Amino acid sequence: MEIEDIEIIENNYPLYKKSICEFMGTLMLVSSIIGSGIMGDELSIDNGVALLGNTISTVGMLYIIINIFGDISGAHFNPLVTLMFWFKQEITTKHVLFYIPSQIMGGITGTITAHVMFNYTYIDFPGAHRDTTGEFISEIVSTFGLLTTIHGLVSLNKKEIVPNAVSMYIMSGYWFTLSTCFANPAVTIARTLTPTFAGISIRSWPTYFGGQTIGFFIAIPFSEWIFKNKNIKQSIEIFIFK
């Protein structure tokens, strides 16, 4: 466990406040994803323009929530990020058990918030089927890229640029992946609850969750191997000796 990371756990904020930060951050993230999707779709005649609006709204919000909640909860807003830090033994199992439900509940509340802001019904399911091989591969790549970015910056003592980097990564990911770079199971769940621009069908879950899981198990040993400069055996042991 490294000194620069341990502060996340051992600051003065109680765990329930950290969990509320995870809840609020994921809520704000999902609100901006769903809300800007609706706005773009209603306002523009061009889906490309709608995706541009969707992108910049998410970028702006990520920058904010990582900056304001990062010093308190670590600003994960993503079960995979929480699990990564747990495998790295930088947060305890208790954190995981509080954070992940907070993120999922935050995401769901985020969809509801966006719907209420745009006079929609609270939740609705007929999102688009997005379950081709392309989306599956896209989520592997997306998740790999996101976790590698976060791991790399933390490992290289560049934690202060994480808010910029995660925003920039998602800005890129919205456009270069067919899945629009979810890389986040809490967001994936939340995006099933909306029939709007950013929504997906429940039938797409295996594609998304499957890709995210594979991306996760590739990203962590790769990052340990490259950024921590471990050998291959050591890089895999992060999973074995847990």
Next chain:
Amino acid sequence: MEIEDIEIIENNYPLYKKSICEFMGTLMLVSSIIGSGIMGDELSIDNGVALLGNTISTVGMLYIIINIFGDISGAHFNPLVTLMFWFKQEITTKHVLFYIPSQIMGGITGTITAHVMFNYTYIDFPGAHRDTTGEFISEIVSTFGLLTTIHGLVSLNKKEIVPNAVSMYIMSGYWFTLSTCFANPAVTIARTLTPTFAGISIRSWPTYFGGQTIGFFIAIPFSEWIFKNKNIKQSIEIFIFK
């Protein structure tokens, strides 16, 4: 009252110069909001593209005015921000009495400036009615988010990234809220005086002001509770013992 905040009040600039900074900043902010709305609307066949132009113009201007006027007046440009710092006892009542009228006058002058730059009549009222529940909720969320962002960064000693963060927040807010994230009564007033892309009708005032007020009274105790790590009773007392 904290050391890092008190400097706003106790620098060498006289109060009338601070007030002029608030006037000028709000003027420049509103000019960019209204002006870029006109530009986008005239230039583009797609309202989404117009909103993109509207967004980046406002983002750029916010970054500028917070950077150049922040060290002098604190760069509020928003009565709610002024009131927040007053409740936090970081500015005196005298500041409030000078700042808020300066912001409102600056906003009105900003609309006039934008109109003059685009060969419009000075002011005009038939803005769009935007007074559904969606806009009301949107302004609650917008105001909550903006004040929480500012409070969080100041509380966590990250004041130097406020120009970036407020710009990014507004970039996000333009797209994920039906109200396009005013979160500012001075801007709300100014936007009633234009019939153009960024304008609203006077009939929309209760919706906007009502939402902003509610957002204000949620954001402050929430921020005190989370960022200052107070308990719930202490978080509310900021209003009671004023």
Next chain:
Amino acid sequence: MEIEDIEIIENNYPLYKKSICEFMGTLMLVSSIIGSGIMGDELSIDNGVALLGNTISTVGMLYIIINIFGDISGAHFNPLVTLMFWFKQEITTKHVLFYIPSQIMGGITGTITAHVMFNYTYIDFPGAHRDTTGEFISEIVSTFGLLTTIHGLVSLNKKEIVPNAVSMYIMSGYWFTLSTCFANPAVTIARTLTPTFAGISIRSWPTYFGGQTIGFFIAIPFSEWIFKNKNIKQSIEIFIFK
């Protein structure tokens, strides 16, 4: 004359190399303005999209040229900026006599470079007439804003964010002014030599130069008065005692 500014003059680079930096920077700036205007116009069916491309290209280039040439020549690329620093006695008359022609020649060469890159004839004149009152007021506002931004940041010892701030200001200015924020006589001349998206007619010169001159003579005393915290008499003396 202040210590933090004097370094611009008294670094080890000879004046002719500084002048070449001014030439190259203005060339690169104008190439990006004209070139991206052509690209946007040819590629898009929507003038708003063309202006978005025009904007981000200029923003990116400004960031680069101020960063790479700033430590050598001061990165003016604009006769008005050169004159402002001359009135502030931070550069000598000799600098002015070398810089301004370099900027003008750089701008003209920039137009030619853009044309060559897009298979156009070297120069051509039938740009759009843009000479209404709106453009005139717009150039006053644009120039005032640009010089105030630069003066403010230098006065407040925030020189390190000038590359970001000037980029952000121009990003905003492209959209909130009818004139698209030239605020620069060298760029104005260069933009007369092209019949493309970013071009203007020679008939528009008085409108642009007139507005820029007025903006200049308002911005400097205002900035001295606000940022240097001078009284009104002292703020005007910067012109009188030259």
Next chain:
Amino acid sequence: MEIEDIEIIENNYPLYKKSICEFMGTLMLVSSIIGSGIMGDELSIDNGVALLGNTISTVGMLYIIINIFGDISGAHFNPLVTLMFWFKQEITTKHVLFYIPSQIMGGITGTITAHVMFNYTYIDFPGAHRDTTGEFISEIVSTFGLLTTIHGLVSLNKKEIVPNAVSMYIMSGYWFTLSTCFANPAVTIARTLTPTFAGISIRSWPTYFGGQTIGFFIAIPFSEWIFKNKNIKQSIEIFIFK
């Protein structure tokens, strides 16, 4: 050989890991270029909007890969950048022999990755012919600008802003050059393997490689002369005494 640059070579990472960073970074870069081109083209009715998406995706990815791989391999992702540092004697010939093939293989794999993510066939050749004089001049200018930017920032001890600056430069270059600013032989090769928005034909190779080579041999002596403040003879000797 300068102290601030030598760290690139003499950190603790073995050469094969550095080469893998070059491979991965170029892969991620090309994936984002090709992938976002496909996304933009499929989603939008306007090529200008497609290029905007293409641009922001590449910008975001460049920022990431330079930040996460820069401390390990130097984050070249471009044979010309590798050769520039080799001429400057800041990396050894052995680095060049490992880096350049890694970059080319990374680029090719990047095209394949993008195609797989969007359900395309692995590779395909009928890209657009882009071989006019305009593209040739554009690549000279693009390459000159990119290498000058990198050289300038490294020479002026501003290495920490290279990720921002290269991103901003490419953001600008996408729009102000007819060639959309490749400035990179590895990317040029990779872009021949796709029939999509970002693809070019093999017939365009001489135009691109020719322009890049000329830009390279202008940029290096110019940068040595300006940024290192050498005289003309010294600036050229960097090639002669290799």
